[in-house]
Amino acid sequence: MYKFLFCFPIIIVLCGYILWLFIKHSKDRRKIAEAIREWEMTFDAIEDGISIHSINFVIVEANVALCKLLGKTKEELIGKKCHEVFHHRCSHISSCPLDKAKNSRGDESLEIYEPVIDRWVTISVYPVCDREGKFTRAIHVMRDISERKRLEQMRDEFVSTVSHELRTPLSIVREGVSQVSDRLHGEINPKQEHLLSISLSNIDRINRIVAELLDLSRLEAGKLVLKKESIDLVKLAREVVLSFRLLAEAKKIELRQHFPEGTLEGYLDKDKITQVFANLIGNAIKFTEKGFVEVIVRDKNDYIECVVSDSGIGIPEEGIPELFSKFRQISRQSAPGEKGIGLGLVITKSIVELHLGKIWVESKLGEGTKVIFTLPKGSVIYNI
Numbered sequence: 001m002y003k004f005l006f007c008f009p010i011i012i013v014l015c016g017y018i019l020w021l022f023i024k025h026s027k028d029r030r031k032i033a034e035a036i037r038e039w040e041m042t043f044d045a046i047e048d049g050i051s052i053h054s055i056n057f058v059i060v061e062a063n064v065a066l067c068k069l070l071g072k073t074k075e076e077l078i079g080k081k082c083h084e085v086f087h088h089r090c091s092h093i094s095s096c097p098l099d100k101a102k103n104s105r106g107d108e109s110l111e112i113y114e115p116v117i118d119r120w121v122t123i124s125v126y127p128v129c130d131r132e133g134k135f136t137r138a139i140h141v142m143r144d145i146s147e148r149k150r151l152e153q154m155r156d157e158f159v160s161t162v163s164h165e166l167r168t169p170l171s172i173v174r175e176g177v178s179q180v181s182d183r184l185h186g187e188i189n190p191k192q193e194h195l196l197s198i199s200l201s202n203i204d205r206i207n208r209i210v211a212e213l214l215d216l217s218r219l220e221a222g223k224l225v226l227k228k229e230s231i232d233l234v235k236l237a238r239e240v241v242l243s244f245r246l247l248a249e250a251k252k253i254e255l256r257q258h259f260p261e262g263t264l265e266g267y268l269d270k271d272k273i274t275q276v277f278a279n280l281i282g283n284a285i286k287f288t289e290k291g292f293v294e295v296i297v298r299d300k301n302d303y304i305e306c307v308v309s310d311s312g313i314g315i316p317e318e319g320i321p322e323l324f325s326k327f328r329q330i331s332r333q334s335a336p337g338e339k340g341i342g343l344g345l346v347i348t349k350s351i352v353e354l355h356l357g358k359i360w361v362e363s364k365l366g367e368g369t370k371v372i373f374t375l376p377k378g379s380v381i382y383n384i
Contacts, residue, residue, distance in 0.1 A: 049142035053125075055102060055135055057081045066142060070117060082140065086123075088116050097125040098138055105135060111145070120149040160217040163210045170210065174203045212343040219350045226269040226354055233266050233273070233304055233375065234259045237297050240277040248285055248293060255285075256294040264297060264304050266375050272351045273375070279344045280308040280371050287369070288312035303357070304377055309370040315363040323361055324349045348373075 043050070049066030051059050062077045070077070070085065082098065083089045097108035109124040121142050128137040179185060181196040188196070218224040241257050248255040266273075277295070284293040291311030298305040315323070323345050352359045352373045359373035 049144075051077065051082070051140045051142075052128075053082055053098060053138045053140050055138065057083060057098060059085065059140075060137070069119070069121075069142060069144060086114065086116070086142075097123055098140065101125045101127050101138060102135060105129075119144050120146045156217055156220055159213050163213045163217065166206070166210050170203060170207055174200065174207070177203065209343075212347060215347050216343055216350075219347065219354075224350075224354070226272065228267050228269050230265055231268055231270050231273075232263040233268070233306070234262075234264050234297055236270065236274060237277055237295060237306065240274055240281060241295050243278075244281050244285060244293075251285065251289070253285060253288055253290070254292040256292055258294070258296045260297065260299050264299055264377070266304055266377055268355055268375060269351075273355070276348050276351050276373070277306070277308070279348045283344065284308055284310035284312065284369070284371075291368075299377075300374070302377065303374045305372065305374050307370060307372050309368060311368045314365045314367050314369055315361070316365045320361050320363060324359075 043061075044064040046063055047065055049069040050063045051066055052061040053059055058079065058081055059077050060079075062074050067074055067077065072085070077085055083091060083093065083096070087093055095110055095112070097110045100108040105127060107124065107126050109122060111120070111122050113120050122145055124141045124143075126139040126141070127135050128139060130136050177196055177199050180188065181193065181200060215224070238257065238259060241255060245255060281293065281295060288310045289312070293308070293310045296305075296307040296309070298307070325346070349359050352375070355375055357373055357375045359371065361369065361371050363369035
């Protein structure tokens with residue numbers, strides 16, 4: 001629905017512009033004037049800042065909303081090149097959506113902070129082609145998203161602050177419960193031991209949630225710094241698999257591993273890649289009641305491919321696109337156990353992409369799930 005509403009102004013502009021071109025050559029001047037007036041009224045009534053550009057970046061028409069957003073009159077905009085007006089530059093920016101649209105012949109968009117007007121905006125470009133398919137004009141839409149950005153920043157700061165404030169008291173509580181559970185302050189009966197074990201388990205769960213919130217906050221703020229070094233990915237994967245052996249045995253799940261002989265070197269952040277494997281293996285065991293969980297590392301010449309698959313309950317096809325969305329969990333009612341907050345895969349995807357890798361999911365309901373991700377090989381240093 002939201003996507004339709006966003007495209008609605010474009011439809012109006014395109015229809016109006018085509019109508020304007022059509023009636024431009026009409027002999028009935030009165031009808032021409034009325035049609036143009038109606039189109040201009042509709043054009044100016046749209047709340048988003050809209051302009052029509054030539055393929056050479058020249059503004060040929062602009063609506064009232066754009067003039068207000070930029071603090072300029074139509075006369076100051078029409079005939080000027082868009083990068084001169086929008087960015088105060090003598091040439092277009094490297095990420096210019098109009099420049100990209102000229103190459104792709106498709107819709108392009110960009111989210112950017114504009115210091116000229118002190119606003120965060122989304123800039124979307126929609127090509128207009130003639131009957132021969134030649135790109136002749138472009139509809140340029142600028143939407144002010146400053147308020148949304150402000151709310152996002154407030155949310156991120158809140159999450160970061162709360163997460164930091166929770167860590168210290170949680171550590172103190174865990175240490176106290178742990179000491180009692182270990183009988184450092186006297187004997188306890190079996191019922192007390194059971195209750196303390198449940199408490200420790202839940203404290204650890206809260207700690208994991210706090211850690212995920214902090215990781216997400218750093219990732220979104222661009223403050224997560226990778227500490228890269230040359231590591232053997234086969235050795236790392238084998239160590240992570242070993243750490244899940246007892247959990248898999250407790251659920252009577254076969255934990256398989258297939259690794260190449262020798263080593264596979266990658267220039268990676270060891271802790272973060274360990275976190276990726278741990279998230280994926282933990283999820284696979286969690287949502288598998290019988291059968292197996294398999295971890296594979298393959299040499300693909302230019303890169304390393306890693307696979308974590310299971311014989312679990314699988315994921316419905318319509319749910320796969322939502323897997324990497326924040327605070328979204330695909331319903332898997334047949335899987336008991338603790339619930340998370342839907343950040344593990346978001347963080348996993350971000351870590352893989354920070355390493356210039358890719359990650360995707362293959363799954364069918366009732367047939368298990370396979371998560372594949374790739375990582376660069378060798379010791380090439382990337383500036384992240």
